[in-house]
Amino acid sequence: MPLTQPSTLELNTLRALADFSHKKVVEVGAGDGRLTWPLAAEAARWVSLDPDDCEIGEAVKATRLPPFPDALLVVGDGRSLSLPADYFDIAFFSWSLC
Amino acid sequence: MAAAVAEAHRVLQRGGLLLDIHPTDEPAALEVWHARFKAAGDFTETPDNLEAVHRLPIGYLDHDAEMLGDFTAATDALAEALDDPARFILERSIVFDYRYFFDSLDELTDYLEDNLEYAHASDDLLERATIALRQATTTPKIVIVQKTAVTGLRKIE
Numbered sequence: 001m002p003l004t005q006p007s008t009l010e011l012n013t014l015r016a017l018a019d020f021s022h023k024k025v026v027e028v029g030a031g032d033g034r035l036t037w038p039l040a041a042e043a044a045r046w047v048s049l050d051p052d053d054c055e056i057g058e059a060v061k062a063t064r065l066p067p068f069p070d071a072l073l074v075v076g077d078g079r080s081l082s083l084p085a086d087y088f089d090i091a092f093f094s095w096s097l098c
Numbered sequence: 099m100a101a102a103v104a105e106a107h108r109v110l111q112r113g114g115l116l117l118d119i120h121p122t123d124e125p126a127a128l129e130v131w132h133a134r135f136k137a138a139g140d141f142t143e144t145p146d147n148l149e150a151v152h153r154l155p156i157g158y159l160d161h162d163a164e165m166l167g168d169f170t171a172a173t174d175a176l177a178e179a180l181d182d183p184a185r186f187i188l189e190r191s192i193v194f195d196y197r198y199f200f201d202s203l204d205e206l207t208d209y210l211e212d213n214l215e216y217a218h219a220s221d222d223l224l225e226r227a228t229i230a231l232r233q234a235t236t237t238p239k240i241v242i243v244q245k246t247a248v249t250g251l252r253k254i255e
Binding site: 028089092 | 108110114189193
């Protein structure tokens with residue numbers, strides 16, 4: 001979906017269902033990082049995946065917060081990577097399951 | 099999609115959460131908003147402020163049937179994941195209005211032209227929007243309202 005900025009309502013709704021603080025999160029379909037950066041700051045570890053390398057490049061450029069040593073943005077769709085089993089607290093499909 | 103859900107199940111630890119956000123398969127609505135009494139342009143999404151906004155429904159955007167079908171399939175994939183209660187249980191699901199704000203019809207049509215896969219506005223819809231914009235008593239905004247679902251599934255084992 002062609003969005004630019006997450007709304008407060010969108011972020012609050014996500015936070016109503018999931019507590020990201022100190023969690024290990026894999027985000028599938030990060031796109032340009034629109035939802036990544038507002039939420040990744042709360043997590044202990046954040047891995048973002050997107051099959052589009054241009055989008056991942058935009059996500060890297062969009063970093064508006066201090067560097068996250070525990071945030072990783074990767075080109076991939078989650079199936080072609082060797083993500084560890086039984087590791088993450090949250091698997092986040094960010095407008096990507098459709 | 100089922101493969102994606104299965105992969106999420108594999109990488110989640112027991113008690114982990116599969117969190118999904120995607121639009122529902124309802125067509126997006128077009129509305130014209132203008133402030134009743136607060137400063138025009140202040141459309142911060144709080145209940146108090148929404149009470150200050152006059153919302154005029156204009157109609158619905160036309161969507162590609164395949165795209166709406168993708169939204170339905172995503173919902174179905176989550177439902178299928180619940181077929182085996184030993185794998186996931188439904189934690190919670192919330193539907194909210196995702197709103198895209200535009201300052202003018204040109205801005206809206208430019209957006210739709212740039213995102214043809216998303217939706218199309220008919221001439222009739224744009225004409226009604228034009229009339230509504232003229233009738234607004236404070237500076238109006240054009241708003242696409244897209245019903246969007248957030249769902250959490252908890253991994254059991």
